[in-house]
Amino acid sequence: MDAATRPALLAEILADPVRSAVWAETLSAAESLVALPPDSLLGDGYWGFQNVQELSLVAQLAEPPLAGQAEAALEAALAWLAATQDPTPEPALGVLGPALRLQGLVWGYDHAFSAASEAERQLIVDEILGYLEAMCTDPAFLVFLYNPLLSNKSVSLGAQLVLASLALEKDLPAEPLVFQARATGEALLAKAWTDLFGADGSYREGVTYACWAMRTLLPTWEAKRRLEGAAGWEAERVGRLLEWLALQLLPEGGGAYLNRNECNSTDFIVSRHHSLLEWATRYGPQPDVARWLLRRSSGDLGHDFGRESDPVATLLWHTTGYEAAPDYLLGGREFEDGGLYTYRRGWPGGEPAASFLATLEGTRFVGGHAQEDVGQFTLRALGHGFALDSGAGVTARQTQGHNLPTADGLGQHNAGSSIGTDGEERVWIRSPFLDAVSVDMRAAYTTHSPYNDPDVPWAGWDWSWGYDGGNPMSRATRTLLIFPGDVAGGELPELFLRDDLIKTDGAAHLWRWRLHFAQDLALSEVGGGQWRLTGANGLLRLFLHDPPRAGLGTSVAPYDNGNTDPNTQLLSVSKTTERFHFLWQLTPVATGGLLPASSTERYAEGLRLLTTRGLRERRLLVATGAAPLVTAAGERLEGPLGWGVIEKEGAALRTALIEGRRLRGEGKLLIGLEPAGSAAWDGAVLWLSSPALVFKAYAPGAVYVIADERLVAFERHGDFVTSLAHSDYQQPDFADAGPPLRLDGTAVGRAPLRFAIAGPGALRAEGRARLTVYDLQGRRVAAQDLALGAGEAVWDGRDATGRPAPAGVYFLRLRAAEASAQRKVVLLR
Structure with missing residues (x-):
């Protein structure tokens, strides 16, 4: 100074x-x-x-x-x-x-x-x-x-x-x-x-170390600003970091944050190290949100440590003013860099009956102290802890302290203290109708991170003290589908949680599905594969769709997490089998609310789940293998391990296809994708997992097609919408003989790209055909007429003006009088 x-x-x-x-x-x-x-x-x-x-x-x-x-x-x-x-x-x-x-x-x-x-x-x-x-x-x-x-x-x-x-x-x-x-x-x-700091706002070591790191960094940023006149930060990334913090603020309030295994909720760590929030009340980028979060972390609605917090940050940066809740964050949010998915309804101080927070972990280790088990799932709703984390500590950080399956008592590979494991979390689709998220947990069960290999980071480094706890898996996936529910009708989101694990030895093992829940909840089994966790404000209904209840072992026991957080109760549901496949329907219901009715049909190729609630009927098709699932009602799902959703409520029809190729129901094709992918029709918009998908969907009155927050061009054909370049896309279940016309050839290469015209349609007339090239946005790049009798379609890699088209993904459509063919290609330069 x-x-x-x-x-x-x-x-x-x-x-x-x-x-x-x-x-x-x-x-x-x-x-x-x-x-x-x-x-x-x-x-x-x-x-x-x-x-x-x-x-x-x-x-x-x-x-x-x-x-x-x-x-x-x-x-x-x-x-x-x-x-x-x-x-x-x-x-x-x-x-x-x-x-x-x-x-x-x-x-x-x-x-x-x-x-x-x-x-x-x-x-x-x-x-x-x-x-x-x-x-x-x-x-x-x-x-x-x-x-x-x-x-x-x-x-x-x-x-x-x-x-x-x-x-x-x-x-x-x-x-x-x-x-x-x-x-x-x-x-x-x-x-x-x-x-460590993700571009999406996440911090890989968790809330505790994010707040500590920022506390030590902010005075340096301030000195650089004052002495050199330049900000040492990116405003947008700081804003996203605040959003990441806000979404981990627990609904019960009092300054408590999600107790991933680097901290306990009773540590009130943001209340102690609130430096970033003080700084953001001055420098933003959203000072009103920072004030709102600060008040609920270390203010009168949080946990006030007084001088044991960071009074210097308050003196240097605090700016009193208007505060605003970040309601724009409600709903589903993925932090891809940090491997965290959250779905939120309500904030601390709101009505408990409207509160909901679900989280799913899928982090990839890069270093540092905190290492949360991959696939860990938590659920808080109605002011109750229905699925809890055990927090920090030697006991609490183990898989046994999390809501994860174990095989013969073993969980995921040892992690913590710079020993890590890897997961891969993917949000398949996000839409107003449903969110679908999956985590691949194979590496986390099987082995340690490559960063813990011998001689990493320097020759002579030895991490062998952490090489215990390996539990090799050939498959270990956890999938979460979340349906928002009727907000106006007082419904909270409903979840379908699926675990699918197979050990590499292919042998039978004693598997346990584990759920940690709060001590103030009462667990009861009501028959037919149903359990209820009941608290003062309502209950969580757990309906087990797979496996059947008969032959399963169950136990309930207190769990001592060994730290300052409240201990939990632990529900274990066990089965000895080669393949562990559990699928739960989890429905939080406020006191006096309407419970859904559910049932399960079993087929060799998968499951048909039927659940009704009021006027709404929801059918879920779940493939358990590679073969198509065909139900007695005539529905058909194609796609290994995929999902299909058909929901009717009065005259409204909503559908979804998750990691599949085709969904058929109601006597028609509902969604067709090429290659396999995900799509959801919410009654107004068709949502796609990728703009590169070839699609055809029953979507009467569709206003938009959206993928990756971008509009996708489409054509409307009656009640169907299709890719612009593939409007006559054929479905094998409609024409088992295959499409009448094909473009055969290598799909990746440099110009010119040559394709043989094949198929029954190519044997017909000597007629003409038109070859049209489209880009990913559905814009026409080039077009040419050709004779079918030539037997070949060639694109020279140029656009309509004769200039070389840039490298990238394109769609080719060949149209003749009675047949057509389409092909996705990658042009190299």
């Missing part, structure tokens, strides 16, 4: 009621802090991290004599640090210890020593330079540039190195270590910003 900065900052603090109150508390606390000996001032376990920052502000902004006393206390503390400590990592905090000591040295040097001698100042400068040299050259620090050591410690190290270089660059303009510290610090921050 300088003479011009101090009065303006103090005026801002005194003008804001929140900051003014915190300033008064800070001045009161400082009167005690200045009397502490250095080893006590810095002896809080984090090297006086907060004490140093508070006294630095007091030294700059307070009136005498307290300002001078704060300076003296800082100078004595730094002298003690220089005399008794060095940059060596320590057993408890590792490299974070030296990073925190460097933070204290830099803050103290920058905010005190106004009346110190040159020798006293030089002592601290030399000490800072010693830390910079160690952190820029010692492998114990540099290894945090590499996965899997990359973590929040990388952020803390990088932030302090950059901050130190900014503090010293004017005093030591020719010092190489200052430049080296800046370069090393920026490299650490860039690596973390790329690998």
Whole structure:
């Protein structure tokens, strides 16, 4: 700070009621802090991290004599640090210890020593330079540039190195270590910003370490802004980070967040490290949302730690003003980079009967501390914990502490403390009608992350202490379908949860499906494969569609998670089998609400689920193998392990095809896709999983076709809509002999692309045909007439103007008088 900065900052603090109150508390606390000996001032376990920052502000902004006393206390503390400590990592905090000591040295040097001698100042400068040299050259620090050591410690190290270089660059303009510290610090921050902070707003180590990392980083961002006039952040990504935080705020409120295995909900970690929220009330990009979230994290609607939180962030950045709930986040949201899917209804403080939060994990490990089991599923609704996480700790982090299947008592591979596992989460479709999400858990059950291979990240590294717990699987998928329900009618979303696992040995094993639920819920089995979890505000009905109830083992027992979070009750449903296939219908119902009626039809090729609720009838076809599923009602589903949904409510018809090729019902083709994919018809819009799909769907009155949040061009043919380039797309179940005309040839290559004209239609007349080329958006690129008798269709790779078309995906359609053919091609350059 300088003479011009101090009065303006103090005026801002005194003008804001929140900051003014915190300033008064800070001045009161400082009167005690200045009397502490250095080893006590810095002896809080984090090297006086907060004490140093508070006294630095007091030294700059307070009136005498307290300002001078704060300076003296800082100078004595730094002298003690220089005399008794060095940059060596320590057993408890590792490299974070030296990073925190460097933070204290830099803050103290920058905010005190106004009346110190040159020798006293030089002592601290030399000490800072010693830390910079160690952190820029010692492998114990540099290894945090590499996965899997990359973590929040990388952020803390990088932030302090950059901050130190900014503090010293004017005093030591020719010092190489200052430049080296800046370069090393920026490299650490860039690596973390790329690998740990997802572009979608997620942070791979979880809420705890996201908040801690930002607390150590924000002062460096502020220094860069003030000294260099440039923001060190991307506003959009910061906004998405706030959204990621908001969606993990638990519906019950009180400042509790989702207790993934890096924290407990009772830690109230965002309440303690609310720095980012304070900062965002000033710099945005949505200050009103930041204020709303701050109030529910550390304010009167959250958990107030007082001075044990981050009062310095409040003093520097808090801006009082209007707050607004982020209602635009309600519904389904995927954080692909961080491997987290959430579906939300309602916020803390709202009506419990309207609250709903479901989450599904599918993270890919890149490094750091937190490692949540892949496929972990949680469900909170009606103010009750129907499917809970067990939080942090040696016991709680195991698969047995999660809602996941085990085989012979074994869960997923060991993870935690820089040992990780990988998952692949895919949102197949998101629409107003339903969301469909799947997680591939094979790698997580089978083995460790490649980042934990021997000699990674450097030769000689040995992770073998974490190579236990492997449980090899040839298939391990978890699929979640969520139907939003009739909001106006008071319905909460309904879920279908499917687990499909096979061990690599193909042998029979004792499988257990496990569900952790809150202690205040009562479990009852009501027969016919139904259970109920009942609480004060309503219940969760669990209907087991597969396997049949007969022959299953069940147990209910208390579960001690070994931490400060409330313990859970554990429901286990077991079966000895080669293939573990469980499919549940989970329906939260408020007290007095209407329960659905459900039944299951079993076929060799799969299942037909029928569920009715009021006037709504929903049929789900579930393929359990590769063969098409044909039901007694004449419905047909094609697509290995795919889903088909047919929903009727009065005259309204809604349909969905999930990871399939064709769905037939109601006497007609409902959805056809080529290749296999996902689509949903909600009565107004046809939603596709990819704009590259060839499609035909029964969608009377369709307004739009949308894929990846983009409009897709289509043609309407009566009550059907089709791809623009494939409007006469043929269905094999309509014409088992195959299409009357085909384009045979290699689909990927450089121009010219040649295709043989084949099929029964090619043997007919000597007539003419027209070859038309379309791009992914359905725009016509080129067209030409040709003779069928030539037996060949050729595209020279040029557009209608004669210029070479860019490399990419195109659709070719050949039309003759009585037949047509279509083909997707990839043009290379």
